[in-house]
Amino acid sequence: MKFSIFLNPQIPGSGYAAEENARAKRPIGRDTESYQRLLHEVREIAVHADQIGFDALMMTEHHFHSEGMEFSVNPLMFLTDLAARTERILLAPLGLVLPAWDPIRAAEDVALLDQFSRGRLRLGVARGYQNRWMNVLGQRWHAAAARSDGSASDTRNFDVFGEVLKIMKLAWTQETLRYRSDVLDYQVPYPYEGIEGWPAQEWTRTFGAPDEMDESGTIKAVSVCPRPYQNPHPELWQPFTISDRSVIRAAQEDIMPWMFTPNPDDHAQKAKLYQEESAKQGRHYKLGEHTGILKIVGIADTTEEAINTFGRSIPKDFAAFFGPFGYLEVLRKKEDEKHKPISPEKGDAKRMNDVEMALFGTPDDVKRGIQRMLDRMPDLEWFGLYMQGQQGVLPLDTVKRNLELFATKVAPEFR
Secondary structure, eight states: OEEEEEEOOOOTTOSGGGHHHHHHTSSGGGOHHHHHHHHHHHHHHHHHHHHHTOSEEEEOOOOOOTTSSSOOSOHHHHHHHHHTTOSSOEEEETTEEGGGSOHHHHHHHHHHHHHHTTSOBOEEEEOOOOHHHHHHHTGGGTOOOOOSSOOHHHHHHHHHHHHHHHHHHHHHHOSSBOEEETTTTEEESSSTTOBOOOTTHHHHHHHSOTTSBOTTSOBOOBOOSSOOSSSSOOOEEESSOOSHHHHHHHHHTTOEEEEOOOSHHHHHHHHHHHHHHHHHTTOOOOTTTTOEEEEEEEEOSSHHHHIIIIITTSHHHIIIIIGGGTGGGGGOOTTSOTTSOOOGGGOOHHHHHHTTSEEEEOHHHHHHHHHHHHHHOTTOOEEEEEOTTTTTTSOHHHHHHHHHHIIIIIGGGTO
């Protein structure tokens, strides 16, 4: 098993844990001093995780978060900074929200970071679920936020995601790219018939890619440079793969799913679907292989101390911010009424621990939680520590100590 940390960067002094400060600096997302504190903390955590043996560091993509939560505006640029400060840890945007990107610019930026890090990039790709920013940045493709409800809007997002990824793969794997997309109304070159009047014809004819230009000097294709360091491209990951449709496509595209499904039985069911669909593509993974799961982890001498230390800062922010997006559903128990939404009052740290969204307790408690997953999926490949309510909320030394306890007291048993 390999181990990752999933940073959801939070500006220190934001949220309900620091409500007075957050109100005074509103909007704290535009406060430079506060943002510099975030940069310092994330850099410290990345270097520490690299040194104590974590295998990967993951970071999401979100925009317009004036409140200070999930403050990772451009994960590729952020991870480029961290690549220069670390030595061995893998770096993964989890994920790049493809319906908000131009496919060629995305392909170029990904290739650059892969080259900068000499192959330490793992590329998470996502559909985008937050309408405040997804609807703005996705407007060029008429793509709104995904709701995983099978609606026309959701299907449009699903189709755009697939088409952007297809063009990115073509840009990475072909020396020259010539493509017309009906899904995006996108042409390479533009116009598709060719670009006339290219001044440096002799230069391109002598040194450029052979198929870029025809005999008359018309540009008929483009060569997207550089190519990725890894051949043919970085391994693809996908965050929070929950719906069956997303699991099936991840298997078809050989994208490794990261799941945020608390109950080990539910996770095993999704992993089984992924395994079966992968087999149809000729990829015969063992149950749990090429898949990962995320949990909030807090380690202390006792379960009570762990909940008090790592759990007290999570519930109110989690319920207020993530609850309206439906994430309280991960706290559902069998005895809850099936058709009644989970109320914010139920989103406390004890329930998070009970349903195994979180593993709060001693090192042995956390080991037992991981083992319960391995009992159902013997070949589970990745385990990720979701750091919600830690960086930006707790003292930096407390956050780093928690990672160190996991790396020294828990991880060695499963490597």
